[in-house]
Amino acid sequence: MKYFWFSLLMVPVFALNYSEDISPIMYNNCTSCHREGQIGAFLPLTSYEEVFNNRFLIAYAISSDDESRHGEPIMPPWPPDREYSTLIGERYLTEDEIHLILDWIEEEASQGDPELE
Helix, strand or coil: CHHHHHHHHHCCCCCCCHHHHHHHHHHHHCCCCCCCCCCCCCCCCCCHHHHHHCHHHHHHHHCCCCHHHCCCCCCCCCCCCCCCCCCCCCCCCCHHHHHHHHHHHHCCCCCCCHHHC
């Protein structure tokens, strides 16, 4: 019986999914450009399928690991220095949002409930 309770402790209580965790980030920061008829139409990000199919490109674009980018992510494109001031209409991902997306990708990018998207 001891092993049963221990195994229950090992089961993750909270699992990231697109519907609840990732879609709000995408809709608030990405889909205004990454959809048909807009500047980012070459890479639409308006549905789970589109985001899932491009998840590794998204991970590359939002991470700041590449030295050629001087520690700055490619997306969203926001050149002003956020440490200096805030501007109306600024668009960027918080560190928490970036980590949430990267963790979701690492955890096999589940969809969740499509009704919540």
